[in-house]
Amino acid sequence: MSIHSVPEKEIVVIILYTSLFLVVMAVVLVAFFYFSRKKIIEKELEKKDLILQYQKEQLYAIIITQEEERKRIAQDLHDDISSKLNIVSLNSHLLNAPNLTESETAEITDNIISLTTKALENSRKIAHNLLPPVFEKFGLNAAVEEICEEFESSKAVKVYYKNEIDFNDNETDRHLHIFRILQELMNNSLRHGKATEIWIAFKNNNEINTCNYEDNGIGFDAKCIDNQKGLGMKNIESRILFLDGTIKINSEINHGIDVMFTF
Missing domain, CATH: 3.30.565.10 (Histidine kinase-like ATPase, C-terminal domain)
Incomplete structure (x- = not known):
């Protein structure tokens, strides 16, 4: 009986150790794949964050550019159009002044026509810059x-x-x-x-x-x-x-x- 029982015990031990080894290997493989997958996901998230950051920067650049363009247009309108139209308005009021001579009336009228023409030319230039x-x-x-x-x-x-x-x-x-x-x-x-x-x-x-x-x-x-x-x-x-x-x-x-x- 003892002669046959010894191999049986050894077989049981071998099976146990083999099973334990396989379990350990399975745990190691699961852990390896888990952490590998985790790293891949982290890298993908980092990549997405970088893409989002880049898109935000580009969007910010567009907004800044639009604001700069609006400021430039506002400045052009103020300097080139508003100032000339203000002078046109003043000259128009001068035409209502009493006792104006014919030459004075002609001079004021010429000024109004000249300033209006320049204001129209400048408005065309501004519009051309916006969309030719x-x-x-x-x-x-x-x-x-x-x-x-x-x-x-x-x-x-x-x-x-x-x-x-x-x-x-x-x-x-x-x-x-x-x-x-x-x-x-x-x-x-x-x-x-x-x-x-x-x-x-x-x-x-x-x-x-x-x-x-x-x-x-x-x-x-x-x-x-x-x-x-x-x-x-x-x-x-x-x-x-x-x-x-x-x-x-x-x-x-x-x-x-x-x-x-x-x-």
Whole structure:
């Protein structure tokens, strides 16, 4: 009996140890998968938080840009329109003064006509900056051609524009973002970059619409993050976000700027 009982005990012990080992391994595997999954979830949450933070920053940039634009329009209305209309009002009251000579009446009338004409011209300029009539009537391509001509009329810069895309007239809202991006880039090239030449090209590469923008200005150090954090750049990035596009900016000091964005 003892000879047969010893192996049976050993078998029981082996089974117990094996079972215990398997249980421990199962616990270890469950713990491993649990913590691995937990880390994956944490990373996903961190990624979502970063995306939300980025979207908040872009939204904040848009709000700031809109407020700056409103201030500029209000200032233009006050300086160019209101001041002239106030003088027109004063001159109009002068016409009611007694004993005015014919020459005085003619002079006051001429002043009223001149100031009214200037106020109308300035109001057209303000309206044009808000939404160019050419853009509204003829679309993005015509609006870009017009702004290129306007910049060239200053005799300070030469603009080379080429378009290989047939723009859809039903995407006016999206096209306005593209126009504003180019407007911002061109203003920066002239004001800050001191550029004398600008190149703009719309192309379709592998079913992806792209815009290549270059100038020969003084450029900047693109590696310095602070150089790409200005209000203008945040405004551009916000518009790119709305277009579901991407943007790459390359620049070196004294070597101009090279921008490529998709939309």
